[in-house]
Amino acid sequence: MKKLFVYFSSTGNGEFLASLFLEKGYETIKVETLKPIGKMNFFKMIKLGGTTISKKGMEIKDINLQIKEDDFVVIGSPIWNDRLSSPIKAFLNKFELNKNTTKFVLYSAGGEGKHAFKQLEKMGFKNTPLLIKSVNKNPDLARNAIKEF
């Protein structure tokens, strides 16, 4: 049985969480966009936010990932436009995950990510996601929040 943390990060918060999961013995896999995002700025944020509600979404690089029945998977996604980030949405479209055991850690700049919760519920995931606000500003809070993993 493997423990996996599959995540996306463009400004480092998810990266910090990945380092915590690594400490806990998880294998960590970063989802990468086909076109690099580069340095974040206001206009890019608006454009990327728009991809969360566009049909096309965003394309991600191929990932060589075999998930076995008894593997435990945690998915980490930033909140974009109150929703799941487009790279993680693309990942979820590509990989069939166990709806009962897969857990989600969402990270935001302070928002509640209500749409993201609804998206996951609609996809059939049974576990209530964990939402952590401003991870990099509150590293101790983040460390404490993922204790249960």
Ligand SMILES: Cc1cc2nc3c(=O)[nH]c(=O)nc-3n(C[C@H](O)[C@H](O)[C@H](O)COP(=O)(O)O)c2cc1C
């Ligand atoms: C395109 C985009 C949209 C975002 N939308 C929201 C939002 O709706 N609500 C919020 O609280 N934070 C929002 N954020 C902030 C991120 O969710 C937050 O900074 C998160 O920790 C980023 O994770 P990362 O550093 O691993 O990429 C947005 C960030 C980006 C880049």
